[in-house]
Amino acid sequence: MSGVLLDLARAVPAGVAVPLPVLLPLLGAAVLLLVPPGAVQRAVAVAVLVTSGADAVLLLARVDADGPVAVQAGDWPAPFGITLVADRLSALLLLVSVVVLLVVLVYAIGQGVEDGDRAAAHRVKRVFHPVYLVLAAGVAFSFLTGDLFNLFVAFEVMLTSSYVLITLQAGPEAVRSAMTYIVVSLVASALFVVAVGLVYAATGTVNMADLRGAVAELPDGVRLSLAVLLIVVFGIKAALFPLYFWLPDSYPVAPAPVTAVFAGLLTKVGVYAIIRTQLLLFPDDTDVTGPVLLVVAGATMLFGILGAIAQTEIKRILSFTIVSHIGYIVMGLGFFTVAGVTGAILYVVHHIVIQTTLFCVEGLVERRTGTSDLSRIGGLSHLSPGIAALFALPALSLAGVPPFSGFVAKLALLRAGADVGSWVVVGVAVLVSLLTLYAMATIWGRAFWGRPTAAVPDADAHDAVEVGVRTVPRAMVGATAAIVVVGLAIPALGGPLTGLSQRAASDLLSATPYLTAVLGG
């Protein structure tokens, strides 16, 4: 089976396989803008993501067997042209992202964000699918790009479509918090341009493989300031302490599927950029950046979860848990060991899936009860045992209860921490796990147990989202169930996945396979 898959993967030329997840969604978006909304638009969007997903599977199989694959756009040789690189880390994250994007797309179709029949929804349904595909292209490009400037371009593609998605409803609340989100993102982008400019001024190249050698020759102070500047730039996007303030304010106002995909992917792309740049470009600064990242990771975990505990609305609680759990990933990176980075990669995969699942379930709850305010919901486990089950599994997983995916990933991280003797941050990580369980138990106790309450009437009857209906569309439940199953598959495939993450981590730390693939022997 895997042999057949590998043969198939090798049969696809690298020049097709690597750029496809970037180019196909962009092409699809262009086509969708010309097609009137309806069944054709939905079918094309789903087909594009299914094709990208199949390509990602083949790419992962090939990269895992043969090592990183690099493609030079237009055949311009490496330090000059635009390089796309797929290694184990980027192929793995690409696959997980496309799966999540596909599931959320089905969920969105079920919810009818893009398919209301009211006048206000017309605008939304016209642009939702094209913009969603552009977002998919931006995420894929961020994972695959091989140079720093194109990473900036990829971020902008992704963020610009996210600006459109977050303002889709265009109500007062959405516009207010979208404004915060856009302004903060733009300041981060301006800083990113500055970072690229300074890197180029110092080294004369922006190709990441080429930079590896060039950066190593810089004076210590210059190199370290570039490393820290990039951590700050990506730290804003990844919502690290103390730069996370924008996230819990802006995510909760978007429609459920949009929040779900943001929660799963956008911050994780920022974390991926931190992992990639720190490991590839600044391996000589780990004695300074390592402790800094560990302190930041501990603070991110702790402040994030304390914020979550203080909230009384499901969406806000979940938004704060995103922040909190980004800390775990950064903690794994901060150890700068194979075990630590392995744990970080496992945690990224786990967190993309589980956080998206939780927001999908939150959408179901909101659909069912008309609100996500915990003081107005009760007894959901009597009203909808199905939703209760769908919430319980990912919630336990997020808290790291065995045998779910969170346990596998957290165990890897804690063991990595114990290996290097960073007991303080390990202690914080364990404490935050317990507090996460507490936050999840709060949602469970207040929303799912107790006396059933009547549905809250739809606050804004004119927006595209209909809430407070007794029956939740089947496609929404089906999509949520599907992603819960994906979450359950992570611990089931724990062995192979850990092996893959380990190989990815040692590739990242040695960097040789990546450099050879891009620059040639």
Added chain:
Amino acid sequence: MIAATNAAEATDVVLAPTGSSLVMALVVGGLFAAGVHLVLQRALTRVLIGLAVLTHAGNLLLLVAGGLAGPPPFVGDDGAVPEGVADPLPQAMALTAIVISFAVSALLLGVAYRSYALNRDDVVQDDVEDARIARSGSGGVA
């Protein structure tokens, strides 16, 4: 500098010397100062102008990163490249960044207009969460 990092690949192109004039450094610094000041204002239009100034400062810095100005990097009819040509790569990058910031500014203006239409006010609205905490009087979050 490209030639220096990958001499084997390229024909020897001598780029303009690296570094920057004091004037350019001061202009970039001034733009950053003005941009940061404007972004910290409460009025939305000032924030928007501030962001435009900030991104311009970034783009200019990208351009300065390429070194001093020189003749355009064209290959002559005889296949020779003039000595000390301007580095074209940062210019290409700055152009891309300008296009991106243009698109995002247009979108942002749209959102800002929407915000004005909804609130009849040009001021960034309070965070609901902050407002709730302030009302409850328990303090806690600054």
